[in-house]
Structures are given as C-alpha cells and as structure tokens.
Amino acid sequence: MVVTLRDVARAAGVSPATASRALSAPDLVAPARREHVQQVARELGYRPNRAARELITGRTGNLCLVVPDLENPFFAAVAKGVQARARALGFALLVADAEEDPRLESELVGHLGAQVDGVILCSPRMTDVELDRLGRDVLDDDVPLLLVNRLHAGLPSVVIDNADGIRQAVTHLYALGHRRIGYAGGPVGSWSDAQRRRGLEHASHGLRSIDVVDLGHFPPLFGGGVAAGDLVAASGVTAVLAHNDLLALGILSRLRARGVRVPEDVSVVGYDDIPAATLVSPTLTTVTVPLARLGRAAVDLLIEAGSVPTATESALTSAERARHTAPATALGSDRENAGPPSVLIGVELVVRASTGVASAQSSAAGG
Amino acid sequence: MVVTLRDVARAAGVSPATASRALSAPDLVAPARREHVQQVARELGYRPNRAARELITGRTGNLCLVVPDLENPFFAAVAKGVQARARALGFALLVADAEEDPRLESELVGHLGAQVDGVILCSPRMTDVELDRLGRDVLDDDVPLLLVNRLHAGLPSVVIDNADGIRQAVTHLYALGHRRIGYAGGPVGSWSDAQRRRGLEHASHGLRSIDVVDLGHFPPLFGGGVAAGDLVAASGVTAVLAHNDLLALGILSRLRARGVRVPEDVSVVGYDDIPAATLVSPTLTTVTVPLARLGRAAVDLLIEAGSVPTATESALTSAERARHTAPATALGSDRENAGPPSVLIGVELVVRASTGVASAQSSAAGG
DNA sequence: TCGATGAATGAATGCGATTTCAGCACGTTC
DNA sequence: GAACGTGCTGAAATCGCATTCATTCATCGA
Structure with missing residues (x-):
C-alpha cells in the first residue's frame, strides 16, 4: 500500500543504502544512478516516513x-x-x-x-x-527555547523596542501641546509593561513641565479599557497612552459613551497597531509593530x-x-x-485620528 | 542522558516487554509489578519516545x-x-x-x-x-479529512446554518420596515456564499413586496466592504446584508465617510460576530456563530x-x-x-446598533 | 607493473518503542 | 492423572530509515 524506501531501492535495482543516499545525501551517489533512483522514487510516489527518520536522526522537522x-x-x-x-x-x-x-x-x-x-x-x-x-x-x-517579547538571562529572544515606541508617542503628544498625560498600563507582572513604564519615565524626564499620571494596571483587553476610560475621564488628563490597542479601543468606546470627544477633549494613543485600529472611528493613533x-x-x-x-x-x-x-x-x-x-x-508611531491638539478647556481642567 | 524504556525495565528488574505493558496496557500486568514499574518510571523521569511509538503504531498523536x-x-x-x-x-x-x-x-x-x-x-x-x-x-x-464550512460528498464536515442566519437577518429587517434590501456577497467560488444566497432567495420568497438587490461579489475583507459601500449608497436600498462582518465593517466605514448615517439612513447586518463587531460605532448587528x-x-x-x-x-x-x-x-x-x-x-441573530426602522426618506429614494 | 588512494556501493546495525509468540506455573475438569 | 484453559512474562521480531563498516573497482603516481 504505502511505498517504502526498500520498494524504491528494489524498483531501482540498488540497495536500500544507496537509495537512501540518493535521496538525502545526493553527493554520495554517482550522478546517473542518483537521477535514476530519484526518478523511480517520484514515479512510485515515495514519501519518507518521518517517524523512522526522526527516530534515527533525532530531529522532527x-x-x-x-x-x-x-x-x-x-x-x-x-x-x-x-x-x-x-x-x-x-x-x-x-x-x-x-x-x-x-x-x-x-x-x-x-x-x-x-x-x-x-x-x-x-x-x-x-x-x-x-x-x-x-x-x-x-x-x-x-x-532551543526562544522568547518573544521578553528578555531573560540565558535565553535568546526577540523583543520590540517598547521604550522607543513610548518615546515616540510621548513626543507626539507633547508636540500637540499635551502636558498632562495618562498611562493605562498592562497587567502587573507584564515584562513589556515594565519596559514601557521605564520608557515613559525616561522620555518625560527630557520634557519641560510635563506631568505623567499613572492610571494603574488593566487587563490588556477591550474590557480593561472600558474600566480605564472612567479613570481617564476622572484624572483630568488631556491625553492617554494605552498599553495596547485593545485597551485603547476600550477607552475610546467608554469615552464616547460618556460624551467625551476624541480627540477634541482627550487624545488616545494605542500600541501594536492591530487591524481593528483602523476599523474604529476615530481611527486610532498607535505604535505600529511589524508583527x-x-x-x-x-x-x-x-x-x-x-x-x-x-x-x-x-x-x-x-x-x-x-x-x-x-x-x-x-x-x-x-x-x-x-x-x-x-x-x-524597531517600531514606529502612526498618527491617525484619535490624537489632536490639546484643548485649552481640558488643559485648564487638568491644570 | 535520556531515559529509555530499557532503562526503566532494567531498573525495575523486568523485561522491556513487561515495562512497555505496565505503562501502556496496564491490564496485562500483575498489579504489584505494574505499580512497581510505574513507580520506577516516574522516579527516572521516563518519557516515551514519540517517534519510536509512532513508527510501530502508525499513530502520531x-x-x-x-x-x-x-x-x-x-x-x-x-x-x-x-x-x-x-x-x-x-x-x-x-x-x-x-x-x-x-x-x-x-x-x-x-x-x-x-x-x-x-x-x-x-x-x-x-x-x-x-x-x-x-x-x-x-x-x-x-x-481522515474533515471540512469546516463546506459540504462535499464522501467527506465529513461541520457547517454553520448559513441559510437560517440569513433568514433571521431578513426577517429582522423586514420587521423594521425594510422592503428593499441589498446583499453584498463573498467571493465568487465561495461555498458559504452560495448557501447564503440560496437562503436569501428562499427567505424573501415568503415575504410580501420585498425587493432583494444583488450588489455583487466582494473579497470578504474590510477593503471589500469599502468598495461595496459605494454600491450600497448608489443602489437605493434601505438595508444591506453583508457576507461577513469584515465586509460589513468596511461598508459601515465607507457609508460614514460619505455622510450616510447608520442606521438612520441605511441599516447594516454582518455575519459571524467577530470581536471587532462590538468595537465599532454603531455596534454591528450580525449573525453570531459559535466558532x-x-x-x-x-x-x-x-x-x-x-x-x-x-x-x-x-x-x-x-x-x-x-x-x-x-x-x-x-x-x-x-x-x-x-x-x-x-x-x-446553529446560529443566532444579535441585534445591535447598526439596524433600525426603515426611514421614509430612504424608502422613497429607493422606491 | 604494483601498491596506494579514493569514489561508489551493499550488508548489516540500531534508533526506541510495541507486539507477536512461546513458555511457564497454576488451577480446573473429566 | 492426563488434558486443558488462564494469567503473566520474556525473547525476539518488527517498524522505516540513516549510517557505519567493509568491499570492490578504477585511477594515479612512482
């Protein structure tokens, strides 16, 4: 029923060893014979048995x-x-x-x-x-074990430039005149949240008369953003950075529901640039990550x-x-x-419709 | 380095055969011996080699x-x-x-x-x-090969009730007074689109003086909806059914951009109830599928x-x-x-904010 | 011309489990 | 007491492939 290497070898008139080599170590076999074996294998529809190969090589593919x-x-x-x-x-x-x-x-x-x-x-x-x-x-x-979005001694990893993304976002908001900015963080133990907080602190140190308000930790989901939205409204900030887009979208939704206009009253910035960020209105200014x-x-x-x-x-x-x-x-x-x-x-801020010039009114309310 | 079944057998003082049975066919081994082997295996941290097992059983897990x-x-x-x-x-x-x-x-x-x-x-x-x-x-x-969302002779499958979802949606729109309803379809070869068209036809046959407008086939993505949006506006319908939510969201976005109000001027219904359906404004009326x-x-x-x-x-x-x-x-x-x-x-219509009573104005424009 | 080198091949081994198959001890039945 | 099931166990045979080792044969240098 199923074609095995022995079948190929027999049909090609060579030993199993040669057939094996012709297919997986072609250099070791004389060209003419190699071609022939490969041809026969193709005709018979030979498919190597992965388990057998794995058993002997130790690699699974x-x-x-x-x-x-x-x-x-x-x-x-x-x-x-x-x-x-x-x-x-x-x-x-x-x-x-x-x-x-x-x-x-x-x-x-x-x-x-x-x-x-x-x-x-x-x-x-x-x-x-x-x-x-x-x-x-x-x-x-x-x-080998590799980590994505987390650094750990002894393990290789791929991480996004959290601090730089935050820096770009803060710079953007500062340039729009925002001086009192909220941060809606991710879960307590989150490594990337810690990174972003550090980046936020670092970025704000370089800017005059800026005020960063820590709104706390939230589940990085839409629902978390809904909760965060109320804190945003209560905190008197004119702009808010969210730990990620889902959180930002939740904030957006909650603010709209409470009659707070975005970006006229409050600007909102997300992180990640998930597809939904362009589906909502206003479209979300966010840090795009080439995922x-x-x-x-x-x-x-x-x-x-x-x-x-x-x-x-x-x-x-x-x-x-x-x-x-x-x-x-x-x-x-x-x-x-x-x-x-x-x-x-590397990451990059994409400015969309959820951020705008800080309003005098809100600024006054915040100050 | 790595513990093999032979090691377990040796340590337990039994043959490899018995060790194997004690672990994977316990009934065949005398209780005392079985316990002992299992105990030894645990202590040694034995982990069966999947490749070896697969090679002989033919199953991969x-x-x-x-x-x-x-x-x-x-x-x-x-x-x-x-x-x-x-x-x-x-x-x-x-x-x-x-x-x-x-x-x-x-x-x-x-x-x-x-x-x-x-x-x-x-x-x-x-x-x-x-x-x-x-x-x-x-x-x-x-x-075995199983199909999701497609029927095919000779193959088992799991499909959603496309026709019934459409029926629910049409009934809902009809009850809201809509008489001229557009359908923005999925890709040409799509099996589920064919099902939904059939369901649409069937459902509309049962309703008096209803007019179904085929807006054509679109890629079932946000971008496809943007294109469909213009056709919706041009067709004079008071409501539109989209082949799926992404398409519906694109339509929503395009209508908004053109100043068409949803649901005041046009009602929109999606299909699937993806998470983004509740992230947008107005939230999307859609057919929820328990994915x-x-x-x-x-x-x-x-x-x-x-x-x-x-x-x-x-x-x-x-x-x-x-x-x-x-x-x-x-x-x-x-x-x-x-x-x-x-x-x-089975599927179920969830009514949200993107559908409303048919407006007299649009009705007039359509009629 | 002869030994040496190297390329090409085949026979045989083993990876680590499962699974016959046969053997053994024991109890049961006629 | 002979014949026969029953319950457990171990020796050995796979499963399909890669790879080591030995062998053959042609080629080359001296």
Whole structure:
C-alpha cells in the first residue's frame, strides 16, 4: 500500500543504502544512478516516513509556538509570521494556546518540547524561576527555547523596542501641546509593561513641565479599557497612552459613551497597531509593530541560536534569510561573550485620528 | 542522558516487554509489578519516545488544521476551539496558513497529512475535483479529512446554518420596515456564499413586496466592504446584508465617510460576530456563530468519523465529549446509509446598533 | 607493473518503542 | 492423572530509515 524506501531501492535495482543516499545525501551517489533512483522514487510516489527518520536522526522537522491567546490579534499576527517562516524553512508548526495561564504555558512547553526541534514562547506570563527551570530541566538540551517579547538571562529572544515606541508617542503628544498625560498600563507582572513604564519615565524626564499620571494596571483587553476610560475621564488628563490597542479601543468606546470627544477633549494613543485600529472611528493613533516580521525573526533566531539544521531540501540560503529580517538590530551579538543573541524589532508611531491638539478647556481642567 | 524504556525495565528488574505493558496496557500486568514499574518510571523521569511509538503504531498523536488566514478573526476563533479540543483529547495541533491560496491548501494537506492522525480543512477555496483528489489519492486511507464550512460528498464536515442566519437577518429587517434590501456577497467560488444566497432567495420568497438587490461579489475583507459601500449608497436600498462582518465593517466605514448615517439612513447586518463587531460605532448587528464550538465539534467529528483512537490516557469520556458539543444537530446520521456524518451548527441573530426602522426618506429614494 | 588512494556501493546495525509468540506455573475438569 | 484453559512474562521480531563498516573497482603516481 504505502511505498517504502526498500520498494524504491528494489524498483531501482540498488540497495536500500544507496537509495537512501540518493535521496538525502545526493553527493554520495554517482550522478546517473542518483537521477535514476530519484526518478523511480517520484514515479512510485515515495514519501519518507518521518517517524523512522526522526527516530534515527533525532530531529522532527517541527517547531512549536506557544501563545497566551490565539484570538488576540497581536498573537495571531505573530503566529502568522512564525508559521510562514517555519514553512519556508521546511518546518511544520505546532501551535498551542495557553489560555493566559502561566501554569499551562510551562506544561505545554514541556509536552510539546519533547516532539519538536525548537520552541518559541510568546509573551510568557510565567516567572523568571519557572523560565529558568524550563530552559534547564524540562527541555532536552538540544531543543532551543526562544522568547518573544521578553528578555531573560540565558535565553535568546526577540523583543520590540517598547521604550522607543513610548518615546515616540510621548513626543507626539507633547508636540500637540499635551502636558498632562495618562498611562493605562498592562497587567502587573507584564515584562513589556515594565519596559514601557521605564520608557515613559525616561522620555518625560527630557520634557519641560510635563506631568505623567499613572492610571494603574488593566487587563490588556477591550474590557480593561472600558474600566480605564472612567479613570481617564476622572484624572483630568488631556491625553492617554494605552498599553495596547485593545485597551485603547476600550477607552475610546467608554469615552464616547460618556460624551467625551476624541480627540477634541482627550487624545488616545494605542500600541501594536492591530487591524481593528483602523476599523474604529476615530481611527486610532498607535505604535505600529511589524508583527509578522517579528515572527519571522523569531524563527530565524531560534534556528540560528539552537544551530538547528533546516528541515528540508527547499531551505532558503542564509543570504535570503538575512534579507527577510534585515532591518532588525542585533543586540549583544557584537560583544564577545554576549550569551544568547537577542533581536530588537524597531517600531514606529502612526498618527491617525484619535490624537489632536490639546484643548485649552481640558488643559485648564487638568491644570 | 535520556531515559529509555530499557532503562526503566532494567531498573525495575523486568523485561522491556513487561515495562512497555505496565505503562501502556496496564491490564496485562500483575498489579504489584505494574505499580512497581510505574513507580520506577516516574522516579527516572521516563518519557516515551514519540517517534519510536509512532513508527510501530502508525499513530502520531497529532492533528492538523489548515486555514486560509490565521489573522482573520473568524479562523482565529475556529483555530482556538480546535486547539483546545485537540489538547483535551491528548493531541497536539499542527496549524498551517494557506494564505488564501487553493494550491497551497492542497499542498499543505499533502505535506502535513503524512504526519498526523487527521486533517481539518477550514473553508477550503479549492475545487470539488481537487477535494476529491485529496481525499482519495493524497492522504493515506487511515487519515481522515474533515471540512469546516463546506459540504462535499464522501467527506465529513461541520457547517454553520448559513441559510437560517440569513433568514433571521431578513426577517429582522423586514420587521423594521425594510422592503428593499441589498446583499453584498463573498467571493465568487465561495461555498458559504452560495448557501447564503440560496437562503436569501428562499427567505424573501415568503415575504410580501420585498425587493432583494444583488450588489455583487466582494473579497470578504474590510477593503471589500469599502468598495461595496459605494454600491450600497448608489443602489437605493434601505438595508444591506453583508457576507461577513469584515465586509460589513468596511461598508459601515465607507457609508460614514460619505455622510450616510447608520442606521438612520441605511441599516447594516454582518455575519459571524467577530470581536471587532462590538468595537465599532454603531455596534454591528450580525449573525453570531459559535466558532469555538464549531472548532470543538470539528475535532470530535474527525475523531469519530475516522475512528481515530484518542491519543492519551487523559481523554475525556464520551459523555463529557457529548456535553461539550451538545446543541449541534447531527445531519444524516439518522439515515441509514447517510455516508460520512455532518454536523450543522446553529446560529443566532444579535441585534445591535447598526439596524433600525426603515426611514421614509430612504424608502422613497429607493422606491 | 604494483601498491596506494579514493569514489561508489551493499550488508548489516540500531534508533526506541510495541507486539507477536512461546513458555511457564497454576488451577480446573473429566 | 492426563488434558486443558488462564494469567503473566520474556525473547525476539518488527517498524522505516540513516549510517557505519567493509568491499570492490578504477585511477594515479612512482
């Protein structure tokens, strides 16, 4: 029924060893014979059995991606990029949704890590100790683990330039005349939220007479934004930075419901630039993150860091690979003992309709 | 380094055969011995090698999901449901994004089909002949293929009740006084679009003096809706049904840009109820589809139809499984020779702010 | 012309599990 | 007491492929 390598070998009149080589190490076989075997294999519709190959080589040809929530457009975009790049390199992709649960995250990494050549863990909620344990004890030593949107000693990672995005947003608002700016943060333990807070502090230090109001921590979802919206209205700020777009959209919605006009009364800035940011009215000014590129870079770095051989014949050359992820900046790779490499993905503010000149009225109310 | 079954056997003082049985067919081993082996395995941290197991059993413990676009919230929601159910049954899930390309779709099914126990193909764009070929030639006979949102002879499927959703929407609009209703369709070859057109025709036949205007076919994306918006304005309809929410949101946006008020001048109804439907203003009246349930039902039916043994010890009981997918209606499973079973997922209109009473003015303009 | 080098090939091994198959001890039945 | 099931166990045979090792044969240098 199913065609095996022996069948090919028999049909081609060679030994299984030669057939194997003709297909997966062509240089070792005389050209004429090689062609013949390949031809026969094609005619018979031979498909190598992955399990058998894996059993002997130890490599699966699979990568694994763990995200907190597949339905969240941020992670969906990353997943898309990861999937595309993985396939281009000949890998299949196992995707797991951790349902925002740190414990499930580790469990998934543990389970899936056993049957893949590398793991990409996206925006992990888990603690640093747990992360350490994963890298050390849970995964086999030859299964590299890469973090997206989080830095951790000893693990390679791909992160976005959180601080710079905030800086651009603050600068934009300052230029529009805003002097009292609110920040609606993400969850308490969030690494990227800590980064953004730091960037916010740093950026505001350089500006005269600016006042930053911490509105607190919120679930990075639409519902969180609804709650945040009331605090925005109560705080007397003329502009608000949200930890991400979903939060910003929630704020937008709540402000509208309360009759606060955007951007006339309050300006709102998001982060991530998810598709919905252009679907609403006013369209959302936000920090655009090249999420697909982020995903691609993650795969490339994972392969590189773990020195995982690409899975198939159709793997792109490394030159091509570099081209795909070009504009990213390598962190630490120029220092000699830099440990695992990290890639920093640049971001860019896109100004849309949710930000405008600070109104005198609101300014007065705020001051 | 890595603990193998032989190690466990040696440490427990039994043969590899007994060790194997103690772990994966406990009934065959004397209770005392069984406990002992299991204990030793736990202490040694034994993890069975999936490749070795697969090689001999022929089962991988993986399922595969192919979708046109992971970033599309419709497919993201389905993927989430599929993933959750697969994991609950002990399967890992390979996810592939076909980039809206029918050829890539088949290629992915071919590639991934070789390393999974079942394939779920979501809203395939491919032709019926191609679908036939997949089921017959490409996949191994013991790898079941299930379709989501498409019916095809010989293949099990999970579909949503397209016609009924349209019927509910039309009835709603009719009750609001709309007599001239536009339909902005999906892509030309789309199976679900054909279903909805049929449902539309059928529903309108039952209603007096109703006029349905076919606005044509559009890409089921925001951009398609922008184009459709102009046709809506030009057609003199007082209400429009869109093939899906993204399209509806595009229409909404375009109408607003042109100064057409929703719902005062024109009512808009979407389909799917994606998250963004409640993020916009006015919030979108739409047909809500329980996508996560759809995904879960797909997995269950796939397992059942292919009689794929669930992968692990932690599989839920069939009672539990039934509970998860309860409100779905089985199609054809009560006919004796019904062929592969299909499940019909019910839908429900949710009325929000984008539909209202038909205005006399627009009615006049339309009539 | 002869030994040495190297390319091309085939026989055989093993990856780590599952699964016959046969054997053994024990109890039951005629 | 012989014959026969029953319950557990271990030896050994796969599963499909990659790879080591040995062999053959042609080629080359001296």
